[in-house]
Amino acid sequence: MAVIEFINGKNNTLSALNRVLKYIINPAKTDENLKGGHNCEVNTAYNEFFMTKSEYSKFKGRQYIHFTQSFAPYDKVTPEIVKKIADELVQMETFKGFQVAYAVHTDRDHLHTHFVVNTVNKKTGMKWKQSAEQLQMMKDYSDEICKKYGLIITQGKSGSHVNRGEYRSKEKGHSWKYELFLAVKKVKWIARSKEEFIANMNALGYQVDWSDTRKYITFTNGEGKKCRNRKLYPPEHFTKEALLKAFELNSQRMDAKLSRNKMEMLLSAVQLVKIDNPLDTGKNYPLSILEGEALKEKIEESKKGKGLNWDKESENSM
Structure with a gap:
């Protein structure tokens, strides 16, 4: 099962936003068909994020949200499936009106997707807010999407894994x-x-x-x-x-x-x-x-x- 992790950093400047967007689409880490954009084009995301911030005159505070969705290295998932999972994740109500640039990275032993969210809503001008409850909903939603593909799941804080066959058996059992x-x-x-x-x-x-x-x-x-x-x-x-x-x-x-x-x-x-x-x-x-x-x-x-x-x-x- 994929693990959602939010990355804290110096995300309160436009230069940092520019750097992280360039990082996620680095051709050494991803391919063109593994990139995506929600309410924006991934390759022009910085300009589109900037225009939204300018429209509502909101340049203070956090400029972006950065999180990853990572998969176990021994799961038999393909980069294309990981991209499909990312495409479904950004359709959550949480991201309604928000611009999201994302890309699947294949340069590590485990596949993972980087997501960068503009903190200003394109439709309403409201700033991004997320409670602990909403974060848990996002993780649960990610799990539900992954279940459709029979992916490996994790149990408890230790992160112990259950293989696909065991998972399906458990699902049918209870x-x-x-x-x-x-x-x-x-x-x-x-x-x-x-x-x-x-x-x-x-x-x-x-x-x-x-x-x-x-x-x-x-x-x-x-x-x-x-x-x-x-x-x-x-x-x-x-x-x-x-x-x-x-x-x-x-x-x-x-x-x-x-x-x-x-x-x-x-x-x-x-x-x-x-x-x-x-x-x-x-x-x-x-x-x-x-x-x-x-x-x-x-x-x-x-x-x-x-x-x-x-x-x-x-x-x-x-």
Whole structure:
């Protein structure tokens, strides 16, 4: 799994900004196809950063943020995959409106990407601010992207590594957080209200603590394990606001009869999984089978062609 590390230095001058931008695109360290820019062109980033600062007359204080995303030297990841991971990372809500220049370096025994962020937002003129919580969200988001590629992960502060085969086995054996993610993701596009969402989650064995006086929603599974909605990814898709917007869209698109039918099919799918658990782990994770076409075929067979089309609603609209 990639490690995110912020680099502290004398980053309060324009000359330092110029130096670090030249450093990350050094042809001795990277190739042209391994460079990227978010809200800017990587090779002209200094001029673009400067123009943004000039537009808002903000030249005081920190001029840039510099961090790296590094991979284990014995992971079988390619520079091209590392570049794709970087491309996805800068799409985080954290970087919205900010200019980011980045490049994958191949000159060491481990692949790593350097990111340089302009501290002045191009769209709003606001300065970059990042709390410890936001930093952790970025690291967690990086982990989620890496999981898609089956990369080596690290455990604990010691940084001990688990190989890809072990990781996949662990994921299949007890991925309760992933199971929760599947549940919320699917029920999100069924419910037409907060109350209906909570009731549907309850039907799947989850308790939902959604209070207007608290910032986050807390989910508790049947084993008593808790997880807040900010830990689901991408987190901006599972905020209270995002969920309420989805409920409103569902209400516009579905009448009451269709909504009841979908929930009935969902519960039927749960029973199907309990009878034939594809993970064979002894755990009762009813929604894991909902991933992929294999489940759709099973449900279609059990319902004689009345398949459960989860993807009919455009989840990307959020």
